[in-house]
Amino acid sequence: MSKDLSWSGAADIAQAVANGQTSATAVIDAALARIDTLNPQLNAFTAVTAERARAKARAIDAAPDKNALPLAGVPFAVKNLFDVAGLTTVAGSKINRAHPPAAQDQPLIARLEAAGAVLVGALNMGEYAYDFTGENVHDGASRNPHDLTRMTGGSSGGSGGAVAGGLVQLALGSDTNGSIRVPSSLCGIFGLKPTYGRLTRARSFPFVSSLDHLGPFARSARDLALAYDVMQGPDPEDPVCAQRAAEPAMPLLARGLDGLRIATAGGYFRKGAFPEALEALARIAKAAGASAEIEIPEAARARAAAYVITTVEGAALHLDRLRKQANDFDPAVRDRFIAGAMVPATTVVQAQRFRRWYREQVLKLFERYDAILVPATPCTAPKIGQQNFTLDGVDMPVRANLGLYTQPISFIGLPVVAVPVALSPLPIAVQVIAAPWREDVALRIAHALEQMGAAAAPRPNL
Amino acid sequence: MTTATDPLEAYIAAAATALDLPLDPAWHAAVKANLVVTLQHAANVAAFALPDEAEPAPVFKA
Numbered sequence: 244m245s246k247d248l249s250w251s252g253a254a255d256i257a258q259a260v261a262n263g264q265t266s267a268t269a270v271i272d273a274a275l276a277r278i279d280t281l282n283p284q285l286n287a288f289t290a291v292t293a294e295r296a297r298a299k300a301r302a303i304d305a306a307p308d309k310n311a312l313p314l315a316g317v318p319f320a321v322k323n324l325f326d327v328a329g330l331t332t333v334a335g336s337k338i339n340r341a342h343p344p345a346a347q348d349q350p351l352i353a354r355l356e357a358a359g360a361v362l363v364g365a366l367n368m369g370e371y372a373y374d375f376t377g378e379n380v381h382d383g384a385s386r387n388p389h390d391l392t393r394m395t396g397g398s399s400g401g402s403g404g405a406v407a408g409g410l411v412q413l414a415l416g417s418d419t420n421g422s423i424r425v426p427s428s429l430c431g432i433f434g435l436k437p438t439y440g441r442l443t444r445a446r447s448f449p450f451v452s453s454l455d456h457l458g459p460f461a462r463s464a465r466d467l468a469l470a471y472d473v474m475q476g477p478d479p480e481d482p483v484c485a486q487r488a489a490e491p492a493m494p495l496l497a498r499g500l501d502g503l504r505i506a507t508a509g510g511y512f513r514k515g516a517f518p519e520a521l522e523a524l525a526r527i528a529k530a531a532g533a534s535a536e537i538e539i540p541e542a543a544r545a546r547a548a549a550y551v552i553t554t555v556e557g558a559a560l561h562l563d564r565l566r567k568q569a570n571d572f573d574p575a576v577r578d579r580f581i582a583g584a585m586v587p588a589t590t591v592v593q594a595q596r597f598r599r600w601y602r603e604q605v606l607k608l609f610e611r612y613d614a615i616l617v618p619a620t621p622c623t624a625p626k627i628g629q630q631n632f633t634l635d636g637v638d639m640p641v642r643a644n645l646g647l648y649t650q651p652i653s654f655i656g657l658p659v660v661a662v663p664v665a666l667s668p669l670p671i672a673v674q675v676i677a678a679p680w681r682e683d684v685a686l687r688i689a690h691a692l693e694q695m696g697a698a699a700a701p702r703p704n705l
Numbered sequence: 706m707t708t709a710t711d712p713l714e715a716y717i718a719a720a721a722t723a724l725d726l727p728l729d730p731a732w733h734a735a736v737k738a739n740l741v742v743t744l745q746h747a748a749n750v751a752a753f754a755l756p757d758e759a760e761p762a763p764v765f766k767a
Contacts, residue, residue: 453763541753543749544749544750544753546746547745547746547747547749547750548746548750550742550743550746551743551746551747551750554739554743562724562726565726566724566725566726566727569726569727569729574732574735575735577732578732578735578736578739579739581721581726581728581732581736581739582736582737582739582740582743583739583743584720584724584726585716585717585720585721585724585736585740586740586743586744586747587747590743590744590747590750590751592761593747593750593751593755594747594750595761595762595763596755596759596760596761596762597750597753597755598761598762599759599760599761599762600753600755600759602762643742
């Protein structure tokens with residue numbers, strides 16, 4: 244029996260493989276064929292691991308108990324800053340191409356594969372993750388499946404494009420200031436930035452240790468929860484990964500909105516918002532029964548502090564490369580890092596002190612509310628190469644402002660699910676923000692919104 | 706119009722030397738523009754009064 248499973252969910256594919264309705268080999272062959280056909284248009288993949296994927300699929304087909312594999316046969320791909328055994332971890336750069344291949348998979352890859360998922364390749368990203376567009380001067384821009392002339396958003400651009408375009412059911416990306424949530428928004432898919440320290444970052448190329456998170460993308464909240472549950476758990480190889488046992492979210496999804504107190508945040512999170520961002524927020528807030536509008540105090544200052552920490556820590560990481568190989572950087576990234584290297588260190592200390600204060604204030608809000616809703620991006624996907632957008636007659640730079648609403652949230656490591664709203668002609672997402680370690684709350688809300696039809700990952704015309 | 710006596714330009718040139726960072730003159734304008742933005746953000750953060758006792762967010766454990 245051959246049925247096109249490109250648009251089926253991860254859970255449905257796993258069930259079909261476990262039931263014998265299809266084989267992992269058939270699923271993976273179809274995914275690889277689809278990638279072969281569509282990647283020239285989408286430019287989501289920078290490497291396709293076809294041989295490895297087929298071997299893994301055969302192993303799954305030979306497994307005696309496929310019901311024990313919650314992701315049996317599900318194709319997934321990872322941003323190319325994740326170590327994949329035998330591939331060089333390029334992290335969107337030219338410079339890293341000279342590094343030796345990775346010896347071992349990043350642990351989240353290993354955990355997904357242990358659950359039966361099949362890695363099919365590595366995905367395009369903004370150079371060294373210092374990017375909100377998904378464009379890359381070395382590998383070309385990732386293109387938005389909903390409109391190929393538009394950006395996917397970044398820096399996990401290929402992750403957004405691959406999932407939104409039906410090439411894979413699941414993708415992994417990273418989020419420092421918005422790099423999961425921005426492509427989720429512009430590509431119209433679900434993305435989870437977990438609590439800082441929830442998922443192991445071992446064997447991934449870093450950007451800003453203070454702010455880096457890894458997390459999944461999917462086309463449904465259920466698939467997001469499924470992937471997330473499989474990936475959880477401590478990792479002694481990552482000193483930042485919390486010593487917390489896995490806290491499965493899947494069993495809690497069915498609780499829906501029951502008993503949850505949800506508010507929207509205004510003020511800063513309305514400034515610079517295009518009508519689509521406000522429309523999406525209004526629809527989600529109404530469906531979620533958001534009872535109040537609150538203010539997140541000093542959000543603008545939080546964004547400023549995150550900006551300072553980002554540029555300085557990033558510069559420190561790359562200092563030696565800036566000394567020896569400056570010409571091999573994307574010039575836009577290079578000049579930001581050079582400037583970052585020159586920023587007085589006292590500014591970072593001040594930013595980290597402010598961070599503790601801000602965290603305490605925001606956590607007080609979570610005494611009264613279980614979740615807070617804000618837009619994910621100010622606008623839908625700009626054109627590839629677009630430098631500015633105009634709102635109310637005011638010209639604003641695209642790159643810096645795409646992360647306006649995401650940055651104050653990741654600054655203090657709160658878990659967020661980006662839920663897509665299928666506006667026409669382009670989708671846009673809303674951030675469902677929960678208290679630390681309460682990914683279950685954000686996922687429950689996302690799932691409920693999807694069940695109600697308020698949130699959905701629209702299918703592109705490809 | 707920027708001149709050689711622009712303090713920020715002098716700072717950038719000196720910092721590049723101190724950090725042993727090659728700085729192509731063609732990159733100066735963009736580096737300066739980025740530094741100006743970052744310093745504005747830093748000033749915004751610094752303007753928020755915190756008591757001396759305010760601890761930074763990251764805590765080292767021996």
